[in-house]
Amino acid sequence: MSIEIRNLTHCYSEGSALRTVALDDISMTIEDGEFLGIIGHTGSGKSTLVQHLNGLLKPTSGQILVDGEDLNGEHVNRRALRQRIGLVFQYPEYQLFEETVAKDIAFGPKNQGLSKEEIDQRVRYAMDCVHLDYDKYSNQSPFELSGGQMRRVAIAGVLAMKPSVLILDEPTAGLDPRGRDRILSMLEELHSRENVTIVMVSHSMDDMARLATRLIVMAEGKILASGTPREVFAREDMMVSAGLGVPDASRLCRALREKGLDLPDDLYRPEELKEHLLRLWRARREGGAAPC
């Protein structure tokens, strides 16, 4: 399922003194099967953009086409569409409301009107996706869990609808490193194994370096740059001036290059930097020079 955005503009509080332009003439396409990262400073319009993608916000002007059909057209069933394009909000754990984890996750499938067996199966599937043990957690109250676990329950609540596109707004914000790692590896699996198209909003460059196949950089409601992570992170100056910076590995690589090491200028993943450094180190040792 591809989503095309055409000249999307969104203003908050249109026609009053508080009027602010959150999105300014955005055009882009989300391809089937990609892992798109949207990065930008606070207030750059990321969250506003993703809320348009499943029709929760209406554009002030412009269009969003899902498989060629206008999302805000008159005859579109937006409720059905929202189940195909799952949106996980920022701090989704604050939307939990049911008595048990299983019931909460079942909320989405129930709204889809599925049979009891199918719902139960979906709940198991979703809990499996987020690495929560069904037997252990399904009957617990979601309010008794830890922050990271609550967030995974909330994400499971969206996954249970089996969306073909999953949009996440800052899924790792406010989590400890382990909680963060769990969410990221879960997303990695979803993308590679279940072939779900993923759109992730974040301002953690390291998360993006690890997962994204394509990046979009936003600043003041406009698209500042777009391309593969390698292309985007190579432009460190632009990233810094947008108030963002680059992944730790890119920064380290650049510092090492300035010290005179022979490294390519577009490394951004810790693993590939390690590979290159090992290669250099071996070459020096074999060449008879002392290891650096």
Add this chain to the structure above:
Amino acid sequence: MLKNITMGQYYPVDSVVHRLDPRMKLILAILFIVAVFMAHSFVGYLLLLAFLIFACKMSNVPFRLLLKGLRPLRMIIVITFLLNLFFTPGEDLWVSFWIIRIYREGFMQALFYSMRLVFLVAGTSLLTLTTSPIALSDGIETLLSPLRVIHFPAHELAMMMTIALRFIPTLLEETDKIMKAQMARGADFESGNLIVRAKAMVPLLVPLFVSAFRRAGDLAMAMESRCYHGGEGRTRLRVLKTTKNDWLALLILLLLIGLIVLEGIFLKGVLF
């Protein structure tokens, strides 16, 4: 969907009216209410209208915002009008049809009562549109502080008001967010009968209450850790000052009341 609540919303622009002392503005609002109740004729209401338009012009608030504040009350205004129209007895019968009797006196009273409501709401929304909630509760606190002699908790009351006002937009935003999050999971808040709709509110209300309690706890903790211990010996960041403009505004309003009173005495019966 929740953004169109205008009654009592601050409109942040700069103007003479915005800069008036909040204490004076509160007194002015009370005097305006007095003026509204003193007016008993068309001339009186015309004077009120002229004053309102003048104040609105001075405050840089668009006039339609004042009118927008009336929208939630339109049913009450219409009902007031109809009740007075049909149930006020008088001498000058205008319409007599089936069991309906409309007298001239009834029509006049209906018109005046509903206009009174309109002026009351428009006048007080001008106060809240031009005064930030913080300034407003500051003003209320100082106006009420003489009552401390009889152990009236003026500071606590003002603090509670400030906190309540402070959290209205936050909770609205939160409601909006949770609503969207549940809609993203296929929730439907708009269709079905009353019971279905009430049930549909559960996924909205439970998280909202949970977060309201959490916020209240956090706020209490934050206040305590900054040594808040009530109003005793507390000084202010913004000390309220009365300027020449404040006294001028008071003078204009007293003039308005004076005119309305004089008109009531001398022109009564001449025009309507």
